[in-house]
Amino acid sequence: MDFNLVISTGRRLEGRCADELRYIGDLIGMRIAQTSFTGFDGLITGYVDGDPVEFTRKLKDLVTTGRYIPRFVLKVVPIMRTVSTKMEDIAKAAIELANRYLSTNETYKVEVRKRGVDLDRMEIIDSIASKISNKVKLENPDKVIQLEIFPSRTGISVIREDDIFSLMKVSVGSQQGGQ
Structure with missing residues (x-):
């Protein structure tokens, strides 16, 4: 899938x-x-x-x-990319995409949409944000790290809102x- x-x-x-x-x-x-x-x-x-x-x-x-x-x-x-719905796979792919698509001075936020999974939203966000040096901006960021989490597969993108x-x-x- x-x-x-x-x-x-x-x-x-x-x-x-x-x-x-x-x-x-x-x-x-x-x-x-x-x-x-x-x-x-x-x-x-x-x-x-x-x-x-x-x-x-x-x-x-x-x-x-x-x-x-x-x-x-x-x-x-x-x-942009799908991975298995495991915390470490999600974080790894999100960080790789962020490194590729976030410029040094761009702000970002992590947006989590999870369905049918028992992963902790803040734990997911922390596992990604702790590895990205760019500034977090919750309102009108330059880019969004978008996570669409389903039970077996997770979709990830680094895009503009x-x-x-x-x-x-x-x-x-x-x-x-x-x-």
């Missing part, structure tokens, strides 16, 4: 969401190779051929220009007449 997208939808709409995700992939020219049910209501994972961050940016552009407004895809989190697509936060194109 490797994935590079975590997608939120309405409860019991996972199948329609997966179909719409494939349609969006076709619209923006990035094929969705697979989707999987996570076992958690309103949450699926997907695998896009190509850069998942580019996918969320193109999706955002699709919506802001008013060319397509998703009905079932509510939020998409791009994932606006690299996450959220239908609620995107302003729909000017053709909509500001409504």
Whole structure:
């Protein structure tokens, strides 16, 4: 179950969401190779051929220009790497990604979304933050170390907050007449 997208939808709409995700992939020219049910209501994972961050940016552009407004895809989190859901694997991968994608003067925060696991949130954050010398900034950081934790696999990214697509936060194109 490797994935590079975590997608939120309405409860019991996972199948329609997966179909719409494939349609969006076709619209923006990035094929969705697979989707999987996570076992958690309103949450699926997907695998896009190509850069998942580019996918969320193109999706955002699709919506802001008013060319397509998703009905079932509510939020998409791009994932750079997946690892087994073990504290040491998560910390190691998160630190490696942070070293690669955090510039020396950039601020960051660690965002943890855990589902069906008994890992301690603060313990996870401490195991990562203690090894990163950059300043932590909880409001408007330059980058977010995003952890999407599931029982067997964990997705990790080091991204800007606006690299996450959220239908609620995107302003729909000017053709909509500001409504």
